[in-house]
Amino acid sequence: MLIDCPHCGARDLSEFSYQGDATRTRPDPASTDTKAWIDYVYNRPNPAGKHREYWQHAGGCRAHLVIERDTLNHEIRSVALARRDYNGGDAA
């Protein structure tokens, strides 16, 4: 499987490491809503199909990426740098 890193170009999967679900929204740190925190920390939807994920090009440019992957066939639909300042990615 190849992932098309926005900085390096297409690279082998072995250079990348999975960093987790990119659809979660962190509750307000001051919140004491236990259910919201349990959902954020533990509960995952595990969809069959399109999924947004954080990956890191750990064996390359070391950039964090947001990848849209199909969990049924591992098709990579989009790859973007996670950092908002670079190209409209969604991480601060």
Next chain:
Amino acid sequence: MVERASPLGNDFRPGSYGDFANGADVAISEVPKAAIVEARAWPGKENALAGLVSSTCKLKLSALPNSGAANREGVCAFNIGPGRFLVSGAREALAGDIAQAVDEETGTVTDLSHGRTVLAIEGAKVEWVLAKLFALDFSNNAFPIHAGRATAHHDVFVQIQRRGEKRFELYVFRSFARAFAKSLRRAAQDVGYTIK
């Protein structure tokens, strides 16, 4: 500065090795670099940092992914990630010059001179040998002279710059350099190699 001992060990010594009956097709050597520096830009300051490094080192460096540059004095630099450049040269004061030139609003400079070892591999079969270790396209079109790549061979991070038609320089963590040099030598066994 105290002269650094080579981390490559006693068996990395000049000579011909492998299948060199019909001549060695590659040569491997350690490149003495007195200064190796990583310059990193804050987001949005990539072009400003490339400009500062360029003017300090007399290079034509750009912030484009995978790009690089070198000058006649042997100073070379290449892009190893978004807003990150690896700069090296034979002049020890280079690290200090860059650190002084890059202000805190533009980015940071880290002296890696003691943390990296640079191996050069050159010769007719250089692309063949490197392709055994890295899943990269080493052809001239895909990987032009002065361009750089950040990649890994198993767990060893390697940053590669093409320095000539048939010459590449490989930057590896110093503590992994001996093991990596052994892998490189093993990969060159079938074409025959010399250590210079």
